[in-house]
Amino acid sequence: MMGERASRAVLAYLKALYLLAEESSGSGVGAPPGLAQRVSTSAIAARMGVSAPSATNMLKRLAARDLVTYEPYKGGSLTQKGREVALEIVRHHRLLETYLVGALGVPWDEAHAEAEALEGDLSETLEERISAALGDPQFDPHGHPIPAKNGAMPKTSRSRRSLWDVGDGEAALIEQVPDSHPDALRYLAEVGVLPRASVTVESRGPIGGPLFVRIKDDKETAPMALSKEIAEAIWVQ
């Protein structure tokens, strides 16, 4: 379907580009009108666990292949072609996570790492089988949207509000939790802070102190404490 098939490293960079852009700007309902969000070299390097020169180098090679738009000192952004490849990988990743958790009983905090190892080698036909076996799900266990084969994204709320931004006494519906912090995820699962759960923010500690939340309709148990870092990585509706 397209030129030379991409190596594992190329796929990983494209996915990082996509996710970093998604995280920094609401990519909510439709595709953003203009070009995709620009991502800095150092952000890519940090995400990939690689030195800055490596990221620069790869950015230039991706640009030569028309997978990203790159301007020196300005970072890079996915082209249409690059976004298509990235979405394919993201779809693989999220379908695998969903399958591993649902069909093989992998704990959700381990699913991310396992899916990452396999996502690059999933064939189109196996991808289809897995999706079908799951009933073509639209969200993975962490609440992240799974792109359709044609690249369409299930719509999430436009808000992009984090749990940290919810005022004291206010209620909120958990929409997404991060997928890549096993310890935090184990804790969240334990206390019931899962996608689609309703929680109420009770109070928070002094400066950057922990946030105290309570699962809605649970007046008995003590509220749980969430660090600012975690609360900021949880998105609510």
Add this chain to the structure above:
Amino acid sequence: MMGERASRAVLAYLKALYLLAEESSGSGVGAPPGLAQRVSTSAIAARMGVSAPSATNMLKRLAARDLVTYEPYKGGSLTQKGREVALEIVRHHRLLETYLVGALGVPWDEAHAEAEALEGDLSETLEERISAALGDPQFDPHGHPIPAKNGAMPKTSRSRRSLWDVGDGEAALIEQVPDSHPDALRYLAEVGVLPRASVTVESRGPIGGPLFVRIKDDKETAPMALSKEIAEAIWVQ
């Protein structure tokens, strides 16, 4: 558990070494007493779809890592360490084939290619989950033995006799079919020549001509014709 983790290429070579040795010498019940079977450079190159110099080069690097024993012009053979790694991959491959066919409905002729793509990235814990979900199977859908975690091989018949070697009028129990020839496998599945099936050899064509076999207890339908190549790749008990 062991030194530097092996790259995909290294794993693929070790697996090829193992399988080529297994194919050329009966590796039936117990591990062969002496050192493993030696495999020629060109056999490896052919199996890997790589030039002969590439195979020589890799053989030397594997030897430097103590994964194979290599003597110039004499080929290479797996060391104990190398065999352990190879068995791990073979286990991954055959468990994946079994899982894909059984749990996801992948046709058995496609399972080999899919499993090959994934085998190198399967984690130990996922391997365990898959094995458990299948009830720790001992054989894959093609009848190949699945090594246990400790490297023990389920025993197969010592004979190593191919269907081609079965005399006219004689009956035989299918034990293994090849896993890597989709077209042939589709045909075999269609006509019912599967592992554990009993067949009777009716006759064969002149020189290298097709073999005519009939599923036991099926006196009605016409016998099916199998080429010499296929018949030689099917092992019976």
Add this chain to the structure above:
DNA sequence: TTTTAACCTTAGTCTTTTCTAAAACACTCT
């Protein structure tokens, strides 16, 4: 024993992806 055919290795190159060290740029603060 010589010849020959088949097979194997050496030598040198290429691509991909990474690194470190050092230079160039961008931006902020005064």
Add this chain to the structure above:
DNA sequence: AGAGTGTTTTAGAAAAGACTAAGGTTAAAA
């Protein structure tokens, strides 16, 4: 405007794998 700080890029090198071309080895035929 200039200095300083932090980010980015250039430069040069290395490791893993793969290739072609050319030379060396083995072993079977003559």
